[in-house]
Amino acid sequence: MRRMGALVVACAAAALAPWGAAAESTIRIGFPMPLSGPAAVYGVPVTKGAELAVADINAQGGVLGRKLELLERDSKANADEAVRLSRELILKNNADFLIGTLTSSEAPAVSTIAKENKIVFIAPTAKTIQLTGPANLHPYIFRLASNTDIEGRTGATLVARWKDVKRVATIAPDYAYGRDAVAAFIDFIKKARPDIEIVDQQWPKLGQSDFTPFINAQMGKRPDAVFCDVYGGDFVTLAKQAGPLGYFKAINYRLADGGEVGSVDEARALGADYPFGLWSDAYDPVVWSGDEPPEHKAFVEHLRAFTKDPYGSGWAIMGYSAVEALAAGMKKAGSTDSDKVSKALLGLTFDTPVGKRTFNTATHETDSGEFWGEMVKDEHYPFAIMKEPKYLAQGPLTN
Amino acid sequence: MPASFLFGQFLGGLTTAMFLFLIASGLSLVFGVMRVLNFAHGSFYMLGAYLAWQVVQWLTSSGYGFWIAVVAAAAGVAILGGVIERLLFRHLYGREELYQLLFTYALVLILGDAAKAIWGTQQLSVSRPAILAGGVEVFHTVLPFYNLFIMALGPAVAVGVWLVLTRSTAGRLVRAAALDREMLAVLGANVGVIYTGMFVASSFLAGLSGALVTPIQSIVPGMDVEIIVEAFIVVVIGGLGSFWGTFWGSVLYGQVLSFGILIFPSFSLFSVFALMAVILIIRPWGLFGRPVR
Numbered sequence: 001m002r003r004m005g006a007l008v009v010a011c012a013a014a015a016l017a018p019w020g021a022a023a024e025s026t027i028r029i030g031f032p033m034p035l036s037g038p039a040a041v042y043g044v045p046v047t048k049g050a051e052l053a054v055a056d057i058n059a060q061g062g063v064l065g066r067k068l069e070l071l072e073r074d075s076k077a078n079a080d081e082a083v084r085l086s087r088e089l090i091l092k093n094n095a096d097f098l099i100g101t102l103t104s105s106e107a108p109a110v111s112t113i114a115k116e117n118k119i120v121f122i123a124p125t126a127k128t129i130q131l132t133g134p135a136n137l138h139p140y141i142f143r144l145a146s147n148t149d150i151e152g153r154t155g156a157t158l159v160a161r162w163k164d165v166k167r168v169a170t171i172a173p174d175y176a177y178g179r180d181a182v183a184a185f186i187d188f189i190k191k192a193r194p195d196i197e198i199v200d201q202q203w204p205k206l207g208q209s210d211f212t213p214f215i216n217a218q219m220g221k222r223p224d225a226v227f228c229d230v231y232g233g234d235f236v237t238l239a240k241q242a243g244p245l246g247y248f249k250a251i252n253y254r255l256a257d258g259g260e261v262g263s264v265d266e267a268r269a270l271g272a273d274y275p276f277g278l279w280s281d282a283y284d285p286v287v288w289s290g291d292e293p294p295e296h297k298a299f300v301e302h303l304r305a306f307t308k309d310p311y312g313s314g315w316a317i318m319g320y321s322a323v324e325a326l327a328a329g330m331k332k333a334g335s336t337d338s339d340k341v342s343k344a345l346l347g348l349t350f351d352t353p354v355g356k357r358t359f360n361t362a363t364h365e366t367d368s369g370e371f372w373g374e375m376v377k378d379e380h381y382p383f384a385i386m387k388e389p390k391y392l393a394q395g396p397l398t399n
Numbered sequence: 400m401p402a403s404f405l406f407g408q409f410l411g412g413l414t415t416a417m418f419l420f421l422i423a424s425g426l427s428l429v430f431g432v433m434r435v436l437n438f439a440h441g442s443f444y445m446l447g448a449y450l451a452w453q454v455v456q457w458l459t460s461s462g463y464g465f466w467i468a469v470v471a472a473a474a475g476v477a478i479l480g481g482v483i484e485r486l487l488f489r490h491l492y493g494r495e496e497l498y499q500l501l502f503t504y505a506l507v508l509i510l511g512d513a514a515k516a517i518w519g520t521q522q523l524s525v526s527r528p529a530i531l532a533g534g535v536e537v538f539h540t541v542l543p544f545y546n547l548f549i550m551a552l553g554p555a556v557a558v559g560v561w562l563v564l565t566r567s568t569a570g571r572l573v574r575a576a577a578l579d580r581e582m583l584a585v586l587g588a589n590v591g592v593i594y595t596g597m598f599v600a601s602s603f604l605a606g607l608s609g610a611l612v613t614p615i616q617s618i619v620p621g622m623d624v625e626i627i628v629e630a631f632i633v634v635v636i637g638g639l640g641s642f643w644g645t646f647w648g649s650v651l652y653g654q655v656l657s658f659g660i661l662i663f664p665s666f667s668l669f670s671v672f673a674l675m676a677v678i679l680i681i682r683p684w685g686l687f688g689r690p691v692r
Contacts, residue, residue, distance in 0.1 A: 038621030040520040213657035216411040220404040236617030244543030
């Protein structure tokens with residue numbers, strides 16, 4: 001149905017287009033993304049966001065007089081599969097650009113293909129610092145999300161504000177993402193608050209079905225705050241098991257989760273079982289209590305109508321903004337040639353529903369910070385919402 | 400290290416163990432009797448979880464909603480299991496294990512996609528039933544009632560299945576089928592019905608455990624594959640085909656995971672895989688299994 005929807009939009013757009021434009025071929029964006037398996041929980045909303053951006057841009061006549069076409073492929077969150085699809089997209093489907101991959105395992109692998117074929121590749125959500133590290137950086141790779149360093153440091157900034165906290169524990173999934181973010185957290189908190197002691201570290205695997213032993217072990221060390229990087233379905237599981245064990249109460253809800261569990265996705269899944277009072281971040285909290293930027297309000301309404309979902313997802317904004325960034329790059333370059341677009345993207349400032357973002361000329365990453373807030377009950381919603389999302393800018397937190 | 404801490408860790412391991420046993424018991428039964436390695440057992444478990452969520456949505460106003468959902472989910476999965484056995488599985492008996500594995504793996508993919516088509520990719524969740532929402536403090540460790548319930552249910556299911564297998568006529572036939580199905584057929588027993596019955600029972604246990612896990616876990620695509628690996632580990636540790644082996648295998652798995660975290664906090668997976676490797680080297684047929692001739 002998703003493909004059908006995109007097809008209908010594309011056909012309708014083609015029918016409406018003036019003759020000259022219709023004769024031109026489309027600008028093809030290869031889009032490998034997990035659409036099945038556990039990662040599809042996020043791969044699907046990121047894809048929806050990208051579809052929305054493509055539909056919006058095409059409705060306004062496309063870019064440089066040409067329509068955009070999204071070539072969606074299911075990467076299954078598997079690096080090998082993502083690489084194979086990316087090759088195929090470039091060589092067989094003549095993709096002009098690549099946007100996509102969800103995880104920190106796929107993105108660096110696809111990045112090598114982009115380098116090999118000299119094709120601009122924008123990774124919307126992969127956070128590992130390795131992706132744009134000095135060893136792996138090349139002219140064609142760009143990253144939209146903040147990296148694991150920023151995630152760990154923004155988390156540390158929050159925890160450092162809890163003045164009476166002395167004993168801090170961490171719990172994060174046992175792979176690059178969790179390890180890197182926790183390392184950044186510890187590095188930063190030790191500088192910010194030398195009086196804080198790290199009393200425990202737990203490393204459950206990704207997809208852990210039972211957190212009870214990890215939670216009991218952590219509670220045994222009596223931390224008074226926790227930095228957590230467990231996310232998605234795993235966070236739902238953790239919250240449901242830790243709540244009845246008295247975990248959140250024991251730390252007085254002083255838990256900062258850097259895994260985007262402050263978005264409406266996890267909040268909806270947990271409903272009244274959400275550990276109200278903890279702090280988390282989100283790419284987009286979606287439900288915005290407090291001063292909501294008008295662009296964000298318009299975007300979310302648009303997204304809800306487009307996806308026919310009453311609430312939307314915090315991940316759609318990443319697919320949406322990645323396409324918008326690429327379109328802005330093409331406009332600035334006045335070309336769809338990857339060499340020209342990659343130069344145009346450096347230092348480019350583009351609009352997103354949550355404010356302007358700029359690609360750093362040295363790191364190829366955006367200056368994106370993170371939205372953090374306390375997750376609270378609200379009478380208007382049957383789930384937790386982020387109280388007055390605060391934007392922690394990257395500025396003071398970069399190296 | 401305070402004793403209460405070790406006690407809490409022990410209980411945590413026991414909770415893990417009993418959940419795992421509920422899931423692995425059906426897998427163990429089908430292998431023990433039918434010699435089929437059902438890779439799709441985890442998919443039945445996943446369907447149990449999704450069905451339970453669905454029924455809870457329909458019955459939101461009812462106080463017994465959760466329990467009705469558990470029974471309905473287990474029954475629904477049992478029926479599905481019966482249909483799959485009748486139509487598809489029975490062509491595989493006696494074939495090489497490779498064919499069975501390929502076929503059950505195909506089922507995993509089909510059922511996984513079916514669940515995605517019906518329920519989407521969004522993670523889902525079910526709240527604890529109100530009656531078991533609280534907990535009790537024992538020896539400075541909070542013990543949620545729901546965990547206690549599962550800790551009691553695991554051994555109850557184990558003893559129940561064991562009684563049926565050893566004390567009833569049906570159980571005798573099942574054990575006979577496990578030993579020599581041709582001879583049993585010659586003696587006039589309907590082996591086909593016995594096999595279907597076993598598969599239905601195994602699917603029921605899968606659906607039941609899937610439904611019971613919903614209050615403490617998220618329901619997500621991929622939970623099927625995630626759990627089948629752990630279930631296989633405990634079945635292998637205990638000894639393929641040995642029902643009590645699976646029970647004690649689960650207990651051992653839970654405790655090794657629980658205390659392994661204390662000893663090697665950076666390698667939570669290491670301890671259970673090390674356990675499996677050691678057991679497979681010393682006793683390749685598992686703790687309670689018998690060496691294959």
